[in-house]
Amino acid sequence: MQGNILSGGIKELEAVRQKLTDLTSCQNQNDSLEVQEGRLEKSIKGKEKDIADEIGTALRQRKEEIEKSYDAQLDLTRQQIKKIKNRKMKSKTEKVNERIENETAGAREEYRLLNLEIKDLYKTNHIPRIFHNRLFYAIFFPGKPVDFLISILVVIVLLLVLPYLIYTRILPQEKLIFLFLMYALIVIVFGGIYLMIESNIKNRHQGVFVQIQKIRRQMVLTRKTVKNIRKAILKDRDESIYDLEDFDRELEELEQELAGINAGKKEALSTFENSTRNVIREEINQQHQEELLKLKKEYAKVYSDIKEVQDTIKNLSLEIASEYEAYIGKELLTKEKLDMLIQLMRDKSIATISEAIAAYKTEQTENTAS
DSSP states (O other), X not given: OTTTTTTOOHXXXXXHHHHHHHHHHHHHHHHHHHHHHHHHHHHHHHHHHHHHHHHHHHHHHHHHHHHHHHHHHHHHHHHHHHHHHHHXXXXXXXXXXXXXXXXXXXXXXXXXXXXXXXXXXHHHTTOOGGGOSHHHHHHHSOOSHHHHHHHHHHHHIIIIIHHHHIIIIIXXXXXXXXXXXXXXXXXXXXXXXXXXXXXXXXXXXXXXXHHHHHHHHHHHHHHHHHHHHHHHHHHOOXXXXXXOXXXXXXXXXXXXXXXXXXXXXHHHHHHIIIIIHHHHHHHHHHHHHHHHHHHHHHHXXXXXXXXXXXXXXXXXXXXXXXXXXXXXXXXXXXHHHHHHHHHHHHHTTOOSHHHHHHHHHHHHHHHHHO
């Protein structure tokens, strides 16, 4: 055929034109199929992404539901534990206070009687009870460091604070003479009061105050006894004497319940991760399987059609290139040029393709020259 194509006539030229038409048609079909392939590929990827998103959302929601359900039970149990602990602490505090009251009752009664004894001494010896206070004893019968501290504070108030307030807030003018007179007045008044109390109270009832001081020292020891008993009771970690077993039993049961809920939560999450997750994924995939399978079948059909069309294009292109292009020329292997050659052969009754090509080229040369 290769040796006879130039000697062929209109029929052979029409066959070549038909092959070109078939090639163009296949190329157009291939372009259309590739567009369709891209659309289907995009649809498949979009569908797969939608499925993956739906699976992810469902898994997250189901897991959160499991966690929320167990967390609600855990919170409730923890609140019950906290409530019982508060009740236990309240009951223990009441019983500890009751124990302190009971165990210090004797010492407190002794303290009360000692205080009454001092009051009786005041009353019997006609000493005003106004002097039965810490300030009086600290100033006139100091015996401890705190007593000397109280005395120093009294001096500071009388000789510094009080003069300053009077001098800056009360006096109309700040003059040194006023300050001198004020100090003199304070010394005279309070010094006189001190000397009067020392003479009429302290010195007159010296023997009585010796007894009172002995009693006060005994009261200090009694107060220390109460304090030590209270401290020992508060430090005692043994709760068996407070009848708190019911609270401990409830707390133990709730702690076991809490551990059980935690174990149940852990097991439920493990089951979800190892089993339920796959079931949910399979269920959602099954819901969309038909639609996705349809898209994939369409894609496979289009892909197969593209392969078939591309094979046809390749075969036609090779056939045209090997059997016609070398003889007719690439520039003439177009539908328009072949139509012109066929029309030329009909108009001039040309028998062969080679003659038609020669006549076409002659016309082209003449047209160019003119």
